[in-house]
Amino acid sequence: MDRRPIGVFDSGLGGLTAVRELARLMPEEDLVYFGDTGRVPYGGRSRDILIKYARQDTAFLRSFDPKAIVIACGTVSTTALDVLQRENDIPIFGVVEPAVRAAALASQNHRVGLIGTRASIRSGAYERLLARLHPGAEVTARACPLFVPLVENGRFLPGDIVAETVAAEYLAPIQAAGVDTLILGCTHYPLLKPVIGAYMGPGVTLIDVGAQCARWTAERLDRAGLRAGGTGTGRHRFYVSDSTEDFAALASVFLREDVGSEVEQIDITEYEGAARPAGAGQG
Amino acid sequence: MDRRPIGVFDSGLGGLTAVRELARLMPEEDLVYFGDTGRVPYGGRSRDILIKYARQDTAFLRSFDPKAIVIACGTVSTTALDVLQRENDIPIFGVVEPAVRAAALASQNHRVGLIGTRASIRSGAYERLLARLHPGAEVTARACPLFVPLVENGRFLPGDIVAETVAAEYLAPIQAAGVDTLILGCTHYPLLKPVIGAYMGPGVTLIDVGAQCARWTAERLDRAGLRAGGTGTGRHRFYVSDSTEDFAALASVFLREDVGSEVEQIDITEYEGAARPAGAGQG
Numbered sequence: 001m002d003r004r005p006i007g008v009f010d011s012g013l014g015g016l017t018a019v020r021e022l023a024r025l026m027p028e029e030d031l032v033y034f035g036d037t038g039r040v041p042y043g044g045r046s047r048d049i050l051i052k053y054a055r056q057d058t059a060f061l062r063s064f065d066p067k068a069i070v071i072a073c074g075t076v077s078t079t080a081l082d083v084l085q086r087e088n089d090i091p092i093f094g095v096v097e098p099a100v101r102a103a104a105l106a107s108q109n110h111r112v113g114l115i116g117t118r119a120s121i122r123s124g125a126y127e128r129l130l131a132r133l134h135p136g137a138e139v140t141a142r143a144c145p146l147f148v149p150l151v152e153n154g155r156f157l158p159g160d161i162v163a164e165t166v167a168a169e170y171l172a173p174i175q176a177a178g179v180d181t182l183i184l185g186c187t188h189y190p191l192l193k194p195v196i197g198a199y200m201g202p203g204v205t206l207i208d209v210g211a212q213c214a215r216w217t218a219e220r221l222d223r224a225g226l227r228a229g230g231t232g233t234g235r236h237r238f239y240v241s242d243s244t245e246d247f248a249a250l251a252s253v254f255l256r257e258d259v260g261s262e263v264e265q266i267d268i269t270e271y272e273g274a275a276r277p278a279g280a281g282q283g
Numbered sequence: 284m285d286r287r288p289i290g291v292f293d294s295g296l297g298g299l300t301a302v303r304e305l306a307r308l309m310p311e312e313d314l315v316y317f318g319d320t321g322r323v324p325y326g327g328r329s330r331d332i333l334i335k336y337a338r339q340d341t342a343f344l345r346s347f348d349p350k351a352i353v354i355a356c357g358t359v360s361t362t363a364l365d366v367l368q369r370e371n372d373i374p375i376f377g378v379v380e381p382a383v384r385a386a387a388l389a390s391q392n393h394r395v396g397l398i399g400t401r402a403s404i405r406s407g408a409y410e411r412l413l414a415r416l417h418p419g420a421e422v423t424a425r426a427c428p429l430f431v432p433l434v435e436n437g438r439f440l441p442g443d444i445v446a447e448t449v450a451a452e453y454l455a456p457i458q459a460a461g462v463d464t465l466i467l468g469c470t471h472y473p474l475l476k477p478v479i480g481a482y483m484g485p486g487v488t489l490i491d492v493g494a495q496c497a498r499w500t501a502e503r504l505d506r507a508g509l510r511a512g513g514t515g516t517g518r519h520r521f522y523v524s525d526s527t528e529d530f531a532a533l534a535s536v537f538l539r540e541d542v543g544s545e546v547e548q549i550d551i552t553e554y555e556g557a558a559r560p561a562g563a564g565q566g
Contacts, residue, residue, distance in 0.1 A: 038332050039322050044435070046526035049321050146445070149432035152327070162429070165448050243329035269552045 002226045005030035005234075006217070007061030007069040011053075012040035012152060013247070014187035015072030016254035018095075018210035022070070023236065023257070025218040026227065030234040032064045036268060038241030041148045042075040043117025043186070050119060054080040058088065059271035060239070067226050068093065070217050072210055074186035075117045078125035091220065095209035096125050098216035099183050104134035106205045107181040113174035113204075114141040116185030117148065126185055140177040144170045144186075151188040154250070158194045167195050175200060183207045191254065241268040285509045288313035288517075289500070290344030290352040295323035295435060296530070297470035298355030299537035301378075301493030305353070306519065306540070308501040309510065313517040315347045319551060321524030324431045325358040326400025326469070333402060337363040341371065342554035343522070350509050351376065353500050355493055357469035358400045361408035374503065378492040379408050381499035382466050387417035389488045390464040396457035396487075397424040399468030400431065409468055423460040427453045427469075434471040437533070441477045450478050458483060466490045474537065524551040 006026075008019055012035050019033055034057055036042070042050060054076045061069055068091040071077045071084070077094030084092045103112050112134075114126050121143040130137055146166050150156060155163050174182065182200060184190060187210040197206060221227050228234070236257070240247045244263040251259045289309075291302055295318050302316055317340055319325070325333060337359045344352055351374040354360045354367070360377030367375045386395050395417075397409050404426040413420055429449050433439060438446050457465065465483060467473060470493040480489060504510050511517065519540070523530045527546040534542045 038328065044529075045321065046529060049525045145436050146429075146432060146438070149429060153428050155429070162445070162449055162452065166445055169445065242332045246327075246329060 001229045002067045003030070003228050004067040005032045005064055007032050007034070007064060007066035008072050009034040009036070009057040009061060009069070010073040010187055011035070011042035011075065012037050013250055013254050014148070014151070015210065016251055017187050017190045017208070018070060018072035018214050019236070020255050020257070021211040021214035022217065023234070025214060026221075026234070028228050028230050028232050028234050030228070031236045032061060032066065032239070033237065034060055034239045035247065036241050037247055038268065040152065041117070042073065043119050043148055044145060045119060047079055047119070050076060050079045051083055054084060055087070056268050056271045058084055058092075060266065060268060062088070063271070066090065068217065068221060070213060071095065072187050072213065074209055075119045078116070078120040078123040091224070093213060093217045093220065095187065095213040096129060098212035099185065099207050099209040100126055100129045100133055102207050102212045103181050103183050104130065104137070106207065107134070107137065109178070109180045110134070110137045111177055111179040112137050112139050113177065113179035113182035114139055114185055115144045115147070115170060115174070115182065115189065118143040118145050120185050126183060138177070140174045140179060142170055142174055147192060148186065148188045151191050154253070156191045156195060158198060160195070163192065163195050167192065167199050171196065171199050179204060181205045181207060183209065185209055236262060238263040239266050241266060284512045285350045286313070286511050287350040288315045288347055290315050290317070290347060290349035291355050292317040292319070292340040292344060292352070293356040293470055294318070294325035294358065295320050296533055296537050297431070297434070298493065299534055300470050300473045300491070301353060301355035301497050302519070303538050303540070304494040304497035305500065306517070308497060309504075309517070311511050311513050311515050311517050313511070314519045315344060315349065315522070316520070317343055317522045318530065319524050320530055321551065323435065324400070325356065326402050326431055327428060328402060330362055330402070333359060333362045334366055337367060338370070339551050339554045341367055343549065343551060345371070346554070349373065351500065351504060353496060354378065355470050355496065357492055358402045361399070361403040361406040374507070376496060376500050376503065378470065378496040379412060381495035382468065382490050382492040383409055383412045383416055385490050385495045386464050386466050387413065387420070389490065390417070390420065392461070392463045393417070393420045394460060394462040395420050395422050396460065396462035396465035397422055397468055398427045398430075398453065398457070398465065398472065401426045401428050403468050409466060421460070423457045423462060425453055425457055430475060431469065431471045434474050437536070439474040439478060441481060443478070446475065446478050450475065450482050454479065454482050462487060464488045464490060466492065468492055519545060521546040522549050524549060
């Protein structure tokens with residue numbers, strides 16, 4: 001039994017798709033979410049900047065003394081997970097391994113598609129793990145740099161000609177490769193599921209990295225005896241690095257929950273992410 | 284005669300369209316450019332965050348003791364120009380007034396179109412000034428939040444189906460309004476000129492805010508006796524808040540000049556933008 005909250009962060013709103021699943025699976029847990037809306041999007045930034053931002057995001061969440069941190073961001077998971085795990089003495093979960101395990105299970109024809117941000121695809125993180133867990137699988141990967149701006153601008157519904165045109169362009173080579181499984185390697189992409197699903201057709205299983213990571217987290221916390229227990233309803237707090245107003249309006253779309261009064265703006269650059277050496281006691 | 288450099292900043296690469304024009308008009312001037320590539324884009328952020336970022340950008344440029352600063356960014360010009368002018372004792376030029384004056388001169392039928400980022404359009408800055416300088420002009424304004432991501436991803440050439448689809452959607456109501464002049468209210472947009480021009484037709488004059496602002500700056504510096512003089516070739520230095528590699532590759536597209544060894548990465552958050560009261564001596 002551990003009543004400490006679970007910390008979750010993302011570059012912006014995408015991570016809320018993981019929060020929704022975390023709340024569904026573990027309604028009794030307290031959740032603290034940080035969305036770096038003042039610096040979104042992360043997907044086109046360099047490795048060094050991403051590690052810097054990820055350290056700050058983690059340092060902020062650690063100020064709540066969480067029992068675990070979920071990196072609900074494909075870009076940070078592919079680029080900074082090992083750094084954050086090395087520097088922190090609490091479990092840090094990323095989206096890559098849960099998604100790759102789900103894809104390896106789902107694929108029958110050993111052809112897996114992968115879409116993500118430029119930084120995620122450049123990292124090669126999904127492919128490396130898939131090669132280990134599902135040797136012989138053939139991966140067709142594609143960076144989709146316009147998907148996050150589209151989603152953050154509310155352009156993700158079927159019938160949106162721009163979303164459909166962009167999706168068709170990105171997905172054509174993946175469809176041509178005959179994949180039966182497609183990893184949506186960014187927590188923003190589940191909102192594009194109807195558009196992506198319509199293009200790929202019903203024979204292709206779409207793997208939602210945020211949802212997979214939420215399940216993975218619940219399982220790991222269970223096994224480690226770190227669940228809060230009880231039957232209460234956990235408190236959900238949301239923090240952002242830009243205006244709370246813009247966030248609250250869009251958050252409901254991602255979360256299907258009113259974030260209302262539980263949103264606060266903070267200055268993320270104040271959390272310099274001084275690396276806490278693994279093994280050091282918790283503050 | 285004043286040999287101090289001219290400072291120029293933008294959220295990312297767009298401001299380079301102004302640098303190109305500044306260098307053409309004043310080849311002898313030293314230029315220091317800052318592109319906030321670690322936090323681009325600015326256009327969807329709140330007023331408070333934009334003012335904070337603009338203060339840091341200005342504080343960084345002031346460390347070079349510039350004789351003037353050009354805000355080569357539509358979003359900051361519409362949102363923080365007055366704040367920066369109040370807090371600094373050197374001339375600060377924005378893109379709004381030069382563009383609006385050019386539009387007022389160009390329009391024959393008093394119908395002016397305006398496109399910009401969400402923050403720029405929300406500010407109402409262009410419309411307010413146009414109403415003063417060209418009373419009776421009818422303005423049709425439209426936020427184009429996907430234009431900056433398109434341009435920063437190199438998606439701006441005619442024949443790019445996504446760029447053309449997005450442009451057609453944004454520009455349809457402006458074309459329907461029968462404008463004869465269109466203000467491209469963001470320094471990223473000149474790269475989309477061929478796409479925008481093809482859609483709007485040859486009867487519509489496109490006003491490039493970066494180029495107009497560069498001309499305005501040259502004129503003002505001339506009048507104030509602040510030009511460097513001589514016939515030498517000024518030095519152009521470039522600073523960014525993310526990797527210099529990614530910047531150098533794209534910069535040549537905007538600038539048509541090799542930025543090569545003159546690019547350096549800095550930590551913009553170290554420049555806290557401590558407001559320098561107007562009238563205080565220069566450091």
